[in-house]
Amino acid sequence: MKYVLSFDSDWHAAEKVMTEAGQAYFEETLYETNGHLPGDQAAVQPVFSVDTNDxxxxxxxxxxxxxxxxxxxKTALQRKVLPQLNDHPNIEFAIMEVKVFRG
Known part of the structure; x- marks a missing residue:
């Protein structure tokens, strides 16, 4: 899952929402379905990363x-994450704005 937030957003709050959803998915789906985890649990854990672009x-x-x-x-995770991000007052999605000037 990938989201682009505005530079003045509280990305730490968004990270928390996303990682909690990923961890819940991991525990509910992989652990409970299989009844056990492989020896190297770190290899199958959800991974979160942060980057920037223009x-x-x-x-x-x-x-x-x-x-x-x-x-x-992915749809199930999006349904969990999107409402929480939308409801958070300090999280805003980045919007590419295009202005056309007529002369």
């Missing part, structure tokens, strides 16, 4: 998913 702060959550369920899982 539009704003880029937040990315990567998670392990069976390719057959990728779209379903």
């Amino acid at each position: 539009a704003g702060i880029v937040l990315i959550l990567r998670y392990l998913v069976d390719y057959q369920h990728g779209t379903r899982v």
Whole structure:
């Protein structure tokens, strides 16, 4: 999952929302379904990263998913995360603004 926030957004709050959703997915789906985790749990844990581009702060959550369920899982995670990000007063998505001047 990837979101681009405005530079003045509270990206730490967005990180918390995203990582909590990723961790919940990990625990509910992988652990409970399989009944056990592989020896190297760090290798299958969700990974969060932060970057920037010209539009704003880029937040990315990567998670392990069976390719057959990728779209379903991403949609379920989006449904959890988007309302929380939208409801947070200090989180704003970056908007690319294009102005056309007529002379």
